[in-house]
Amino acid sequence: MNEEELEYQMIERYFLDEMSEEERSDFEKKMKEDPEFKERVAMHTFLHQMEDEEAWPDLEIDTEELKNEAALFREEDTVAFAEKLKAFCDTEQPSVPKKGLPWNRKWIGAVAALLLLALFVFYPKEPSLSELYNDYQNWDNLPSLVTKSDASDTLKELEYRFRDSNYEGVIDMADQIHFSANSGYAQASLYVGVAYLELGQYEAAISQFDALINSESLDFHKGFWYQALTYLKKEDKENCMGVLELISENPTYFMHMEAKALLKKLR
Amino acid sequence: MHKEDPFIQGFLGGEPDILHKIYTQYFPAVRGYILNHDGSDAQAEDIFQNALVLLFVKLKHRKLEIQSFENYLFIVCRNMWRRECSKKRVTNVDTLPLVDETVDSAQFSIEQGQWDLYKEKFQELSENCRKLLGMTLKKVAYKEIVAFFNYSSETVARQRVFKCKSRLIQLIKKDSRYLRLKI
Numbered sequence: 001m002n003e004e005e006l007e008y009q010m011i012e013r014y015f016l017d018e019m020s021e022e023e024r025s026d027f028e029k030k031m032k033e034d035p036e037f038k039e040r041v042a043m044h045t046f047l048h049q050m051e052d053e054e055a056w057p058d059l060e061i062d063t064e065e066l067k068n069e070a071a072l073f074r075e076e077d078t079v080a081f082a083e084k085l086k087a088f089c090d091t092e093q094p095s096v097p098k099k100g101l102p103w104n105r106k107w108i109g110a111v112a113a114l115l116l117l118a119l120f121v122f123y124p125k126e127p128s129l130s131e132l133y134n135d136y137q138n139w140d141n142l143p144s145l146v147t148k149s150d151a152s153d154t155l156k157e158l159e160y161r162f163r164d165s166n167y168e169g170v171i172d173m174a175d176q177i178h179f180s181a182n183s184g185y186a187q188a189s190l191y192v193g194v195a196y197l198e199l200g201q202y203e204a205a206i207s208q209f210d211a212l213i214n215s216e217s218l219d220f221h222k223g224f225w226y227q228a229l230t231y232l233k234k235e236d237k238e239n240c241m242g243v244l245e246l247i248s249e250n251p252t253y254f255m256h257m258e259a260k261a262l263l264k265k266l267r
Numbered sequence: 268m269h270k271e272d273p274f275i276q277g278f279l280g281g282e283p284d285i286l287h288k289i290y291t292q293y294f295p296a297v298r299g300y301i302l303n304h305d306g307s308d309a310q311a312e313d314i315f316q317n318a319l320v321l322l323f324v325k326l327k328h329r330k331l332e333i334q335s336f337e338n339y340l341f342i343v344c345r346n347m348w349r350r351e352c353s354k355k356r357v358t359n360v361d362t363l364p365l366v367d368e369t370v371d372s373a374q375f376s377i378e379q380g381q382w383d384l385y386k387e388k389f390q391e392l393s394e395n396c397r398k399l400l401g402m403t404l405k406k407v408a409y410k411e412i413v414a415f416f417n418y419s420s421e422t423v424a425r426q427r428v429f430k431c432k433s434r435l436i437q438l439i440k441k442d443s444r445y446l447r448l449k450i
Binding site: 004005008009012016043044046047048050051052053054055056057058059061062065066069070072073074077078081082084085086088089218219221222252254 | 279281283286290312316319320323324327328346349350352353354367368369370372373374376377378381382385401404405406425426428429432433435436439440446
């Protein structure tokens with residue numbers, strides 16, 4: 001057996017769980033120390049995952065490549081196609097055969113009259129801005145950094161402080177955030193921005209979200225939604241609606257549907 | 268199937284007749300698969316919809332040679348669902364709403380591209396190699412493999428598998444579409 005085959009047989013035994021404790025720890029040590037060896041092992045993992053119905057290879061993809069590919073999904077044509085599909089499903093859902101309305105015109109008139117009456121009786125009073133804020137404010141939908149295996153310790157610490165409502169602590173860490181195009185940066189900026197918002201420092205919150213919006217981050221658009229919430233809390237209806245309009249014009253932006261709904265309520 | 272194929276053209280143009288065919292004839296198999304693998308109707312519809320958008324992007328922008336639209340669509344749906352399930356197992360939380368959808372779609376699209384590459388290269392192997400690898404990659408015990416192929420010993424079986432696997436890895440790595448695995 002040549003060296004290559006010896007190594008292969010070792011990897012194979014690692015995968016089949018045929019190693020002794022000592023061999024296993026030697027093997028894992030080698031992976032840590034020798035990146036090329038580690039890559040050869042990764043190739044085997046990849047092949048196994050491809051055939052394993054319960055697994056899916058988790059590839060770490062170059063940011064630039066990911067950005068280019070994401071751009072294809074944001075293209076006007078693609079978005080228009082997706083909307084066309086949605087519209088098609090809504091009107092022609094094949095699993096729900098369409099039937100003619102079972103009632104005649106007389107009934108339609110009666111039902112319409114009833115509905116009109118109900119509209120007057122039950123029409124909800126206009127909700128106040130702060131009520132709307134409470135309805136839409138939900139920090140649970142802020143992405144978690146902790147579940148990502150690649151999250152740095154700074155990011156993890158930031159999230160713990162945030163979940164602990166230690167907002168001053170979050171802001172203290174703000175200058176430790178460094179820009180990167182992946183989601184880590186965007187998530188960290190959102191934590192800091194929301195911390196300012198929670199402490200009533202609206203201007204700081206708005207400029208924090210602005211920084212995210214103007215960055216090269218793939219998640220830049222999330223800044224708009226939180227900025228809209230800041231204006232809402234501040235009871236600045238005009239600016240809030242401006243930002244919401246922007247989100248509702250872009251179907252790929254974060255919380256697009258919610259922005260549309262909120263905008264409707266504000267009008 | 269070529270990009271100029273009338274069916275593909277109709278699909279890219281979103282023609283109602285073609286969409287109708289896709290939803291009535293191709294969706295049931297996907298739905299069945301997802302329901303059988305702990306998914307719901309709503310999830311099946313989401314996956315199907317996302318897969319169609321992915322096919323749109325791939326057919327429009329990439330040189331994608333597919334034998335059959337129906338088969339490829341099913342494979343994409345199945346892989347999407349596999350990925351969804353394995354993501355949930357790893358993080359143990361519902362990661363769906365946390366990630367920007369377009370970035371997530373892009374990530375999957377690239378991963379699916381690597382899967383295509385893998386399958387294509389796998390098909391280039393000899394029939395014997397394909398059978399042998401198919402079994403070992405699915406972790407069939409060597410004992411069974413020895414019996415199935417009538418090898419004289421487990422050592423012989425392991426050597427054969429080594430040769431086939433090395434060949435496959437070589438073919439994949441030689442291709443320009445191969446992304447170095449970063450770990």
